[in-house]
Amino acid sequence: xxxxxxxIEGLQVNYGHVDAVRNVSFEVPTGSLxxxxxxxxxxxxxxxxxxxxxxxxxxGTIRFKGEDVTRWPAHRMVKAGLVQVPEGREILATLTxxxxxMLGGWHRRSTLATNVERMYERFPVLDERRKLQAGSLSGGExxxxxxxxxxxxxxxxxxxxxxSMGLAPKIVDEVFAVIEEIRSAGTTVVxxxxxxxxxxxxxxxxxVLETGEITHSGVATALLADERVIEAYLGLE
Amino acid sequence: xxxxxxxxxxIALAAILAYSFYAVLLAGQLSLAQLxxxxxxxxxxxxxxxxxxxxxxxxxxxxxxxFGMLVGMIAAFILGLPLMRLRxxxxxxxTLAFAEMVRIFLINQSWTNGAxxxxxxxxxxxxxxxxxxxxxxxGFWRLSGSRLGRAFDAxxxxxxxxxxxxxxVARHRMLSFVIAxxxxxxxxxxLGYFTRFADPNEFSFTAAVDGLVxxxxxxxxxxxxxVLGGLFLTVLPELQxxxxxxxxxxxxxxxxxxxxxxxxxxxxxxxxxxxxxKSASKLITDPTLMPSLPGLPKRGTPLVSLRGLxxxxxxxxxxxxxxxxxxxxxxxxxxxxxxxxxxxxxxxxTGLTFQSAGTGEVLGNALTGRTKAHALAxxxxxxxxxxxxxxxxxxxxxNVLVGSYRISRGTLLRRLIFLPSARRDERQTxxxxxxQLARVGLADKAATPAGDLSYGDQRRLxxxxxxxxxxxxxxxxxxxxxxxxxxxxxxxxxxxxxxTDGIGILVIEHNVRMMLETCDRIIVLNFxxxxxxxxxxxxxxxxxxxxxxxxxxxxxxxxxxTRLAVQDLTATARLAETxxxxxxxxx
Numbered sequence: 054x055x056x057x058x059x060x061i062e063g064l065q066v067n068y069g070h071v072d073a074v075r076n077v078s079f080e081v082p083t084g085s086l087x088x089x090x091x092x093x094x095x096x097x098x099x100x101x102x103x104x105x106x107x108x109x110x111x112x113g114t115i116r117f118k119g120e121d122v123t124r125w126p127a128h129r130m131v132k133a134g135l136v137q138v139p140e141g142r143e144i145l146a147t148l149t150x151x152x153x154x155m156l157g158g159w160h161r162r163s164t165l166a167t168n169v170e171r172m173y174e175r176f177p178v179l180d181e182r183r184k185l186q187a188g189s190l191s192g193g194e195x196x197x198x199x200x201x202x203x204x205x206x207x208x209x210x211x212x213x214x215x216x217s218m219g220l221a222p223k224i225v226d227e228v229f230a231v232i233e234e235i236r237s238a239g240t241t242v243v244x245x246x247x248x249x250x251x252x253x254x255x256x257x258x259x260x261v262l263e264t265g266e267i268t269h270s271g272v273a274t275a276l277l278a279d280e281r282v283i284e285a286y287l288g289l290e
Numbered sequence: 291x292x293x294x295x296x297x298x299x300x301i302a303l304a305a306i307l308a309y310s311f312y313a314v315l316l317a318g319q320l321s322l323a324q325l326x327x328x329x330x331x332x333x334x335x336x337x338x339x340x341x342x343x344x345x346x347x348x349x350x351x352x353x354x355x356x357f358g359m360l361v362g363m364i365a366a367f368i369l370g371l372p373l374m375r376l377r378x379x380x381x382x383x384x385t386l387a388f389a390e391m392v393r394i395f396l397i398n399q400s401w402t403n404g405a406x407x408x409x410x411x412x413x414x415x416x417x418x419x420x421x422x423x424x425x426x427x428x429g430f431w432r433l434s435g436s437r438l439g440r441a442f443d444a445x446x447x448x449x450x451x452x453x454x455x456x457x458x459v460a461r462h463r464m465l466s467f468v469i470a471x472x473x474x475x476x477x478x479x480x481l482g483y484f485t486r487f488a489d490p491n492e493f494s495f496t497a498a499v500d501g502l503v504x505x506x507x508x509x510x511x512x513x514x515x516x517v518l519g520g521l522f523l524t525v526l527p528e529l530q531x532x533x534x535x536x537x538x539x540x541x542x543x544x545x546x547x548x549x550x551x552x553x554x555x556x557x558x559x560x561x562x563x564x565x566x567x568k569s570a571s572k573l574i575t576d577p578t579l580m581p582s583l584p585g586l587p588k589r590g591t592p593l594v595s596l597r598g599l600x601x602x603x604x605x606x607x608x609x610x611x612x613x614x615x616x617x618x619x620x621x622x623x624x625x626x627x628x629x630x631x632x633x634x635x636x637x638x639x640t641g642l643t644f645q646s647a648g649t650g651e652v653l654g655n656a657l658t659g660r661t662k663a664h665a666l667a668x669x670x671x672x673x674x675x676x677x678x679x680x681x682x683x684x685x686x687x688x689n690v691l692v693g694s695y696r697i698s699r700g701t702l703l704r705r706l707i708f709l710p711s712a713r714r715d716e717r718q719t720x721x722x723x724x725x726q727l728a729r730v731g732l733a734d735k736a737a738t739p740a741g742d743l744s745y746g747d748q749r750r751l752x753x754x755x756x757x758x759x760x761x762x763x764x765x766x767x768x769x770x771x772x773x774x775x776x777x778x779x780x781x782x783x784x785x786x787x788x789x790t791d792g793i794g795i796l797v798i799e800h801n802v803r804m805m806l807e808t809c810d811r812i813i814v815l816n817f818x819x820x821x822x823x824x825x826x827x828x829x830x831x832x833x834x835x836x837x838x839x840x841x842x843x844x845x846x847x848x849x850x851x852t853r854l855a856v857q858d859l860t861a862t863a864r865l866a867e868t869x870x871x872x873x874x875x876x877x
Contacts, residue, residue, distance in 0.1 A: 092777060221627045
């Protein structure tokens with residue numbers, strides 16, 4: 054792991070009068086897996102959305118590969134190599150699986166065909182269903198489609214927002230296996246996960262958010278052993 | 291001088307026309323039939339309005355107004371029978387077609403004088419026009435904050451959720467359309483007796499667009515909107531004339547630009563600029579104000595019984611021959627892989643879909659194609675949704691208030707004459723809603739719009755909204771999705787306490803740990819079939835369940851989880867037997 058591919062400094066996000074994120078700073082080393090955990094409404098999704106350009110932060114600086122990208126819109130971030138798999142999958146339900154995948158490669162036309170084929174190989178279930186409407190897939194299949202669609206955009210940094218939400222335990226295992234694979238292929242991953250124990254177990258570094266601020270941070274294994282974190286977020290085993 | 295009285299009258303008329311659009315927009319519909327209804331009213335009234343007072347004391351204008359409003363209502367009702375099943379742009383097109391048909395029909399009739407039009411005596415001046423406007427506005431003022439007003443809000447925000455609260459959506463949409471018909475009739479008659487002339491071509495598409503724009507510019511979230519819209523759009527050209535803007539092209543340009551500014555930059559229209567005290571954002575925590583509610587059925591009373599229930603879509607069978615029983619006070623869990631048919635099953639139990647085969651009974655209602663979701667909700671079924679269905683622009687408290695639709699009484703008619711009992715009823719409803727918000731831990735977010743809440747808070751708000759209906763049977767579809775373990779633990783405690791209260795609970799959830807801790811019994815579905823059912827501890831050990839659902843690596847940790855669950859259940863049971871804690875304390 055070399056220097057940070059992504060660094061966030063003094064990030065602040067508001068919705069009207071509500072401060073969703075206040076003064077959040079952290080770095081994501083190249084090739085690492087970083088997990089954000091915290092209660093509902095702590096601001097995890099807002100941080101991801103600000104980084105991916107879906108919402109404009111009130112204050113703060115976001116640097117991606119050394120460049121200031123704070124005010125970049127989402128489509129430009131995707132082109133630069135930062136791609137988000139949003140909360141709730143957000144697949145295009147009335148389009149087919151194949152069409153969903155092809156849209157993932159909007160900025161990667163030259164490699165689109167080979168990338169799509171690679172995804173069919175990696176996710177045989179999508180191959181079987183390529184002509185079906187994406188909305189007819191089960192929850193687990195939709196999550197795989199959302200991840201595959203993001204991978205076709207050839208991300209250097211992949212943001213995953215609650216990829217295990219609403220999925221059966223067995224499918225959650227599969228999702229985490231895929232995340233592990235993506236990461237070992239060299240892609241940097243930022244993960245937001247309610248299943249905090251699992252999310253941290255997969256991570257190099259973890260950050261705990263509470264009412265819009267980072268309250269704990271460090272090497273993931275250390276956080277997993279931190280009693281205050283266990284009590285507030287992990288629950289007793 | 292004449293010009294000003296005429297202008298003042300025209301403002302009132304424009305506002306009344308805008309109210310006829312407001313009435314349907316309030317319930318989330320877009321109709322363009324209003325001008326057709328108005329012209330029917332004004333032309334038919336010419337046939338019945340006498341020259342002298344009826345029976346010597348009823349003025350001819352009153353006869354005309356009453357008759358015109360009746361014509362508007364009846365025509366709207368007849369038109370609504372086929373058209374009210376349409377939504378959005380399709381409803382707009384169909385109603386527009388109706389208005390055009392009326393116009394062409396009236397032009398080709400001899401009794402209307404065709405395109406020459408009919409003349410009327412001058413019976414309407416500013417006094418009458420503004421009196422009529424005040425009465426209409428008063429009605430809408432009292433509507434907002436009444437039970438009926440909340441039902442319209444709910445339908446506008448999410449029809450499916452509204453149905454699940456026990457609101458008969460079809461009937462309410464029709465009601466809003468008939469109200470629009472009455473106001474259209476009023477507008478038509480007033481216009482005829484004010485301009486002393488009516489010509490079918492006056493009631494054209496352009497006029498409909500004017501009415502719609504007036505309503506939208508004024509704003510459709512606050513009852514005063516149409517008045518402001520009428521003022522704005524009628525006075526604007528006059529102001530320009532006063533300031534000497536005479537070139538014919540620049541006047542529409544300025545009006546158009548101002549219109550765009552309002553629509554783009556003032557959400558909620560001109561009425562959105564008015565600061566208002568929101569009565570429905572204040573909690574009432576006085577326990578003496580809680581409504582007296584009927585008791586729940588005795589523990590163990592059968593609530594749901596399904597026999598051989600199946601559902602197929604085309605060639606795909608989503609649910610295959612499922613038997614299920616649920617009694618009062620029981621927490622029944624439904625688990626299984628994604629796509630196993632869990633949501634389809636609960637949709638049949640709540641009346642949203644109808645089974646292809648088999649029989650079912652829910653709270654004494656047989657499940658047939660005629661069992662509607664809102665009727666089951668009225669009988670005591672409340673639910674939450676896998677894809678959260680809150681009324682996003684309403685406050686958290688307002689959402690929960692809609693939930694209490696089932697246990698509250700209509701207040702609009704009593705509010706019109708300010709009966710104190712209406713206010714008392716409203717306060718009771720707010721007290722009930724406040725208690726439910728507090729129970730799920732959202733009391734401090736009462737005034738926040740539901741759409742601005744975090745995901746987990748939205749899940750909790752849905753539960754509060756369902757509880758406000760004082761349900762006998764509560765269906766929860768993935769209530770813990772998006773919650774961390776600590777939050778899920780709190781939710782589990784809440785669900786158990788609801789079971790202790792005597793509510794029958796059917797819960798779908800992937801958080802297996804929580805299910806093992808919470809449920810009295812668990813049913814496992816796979817490919818639409820029941821593959822296991824029984825006590826949580828047995829389910830966690832069942833090899834078929836491990837294979838299909840939990841995954842093989844679950845086995846290692848599974849022992850621990852099971853042990854924990856069993857301990858927890860016995861502890862809960864002991865607690866329940868010895869002390870019977872009140873649910874509030876248990877949290």
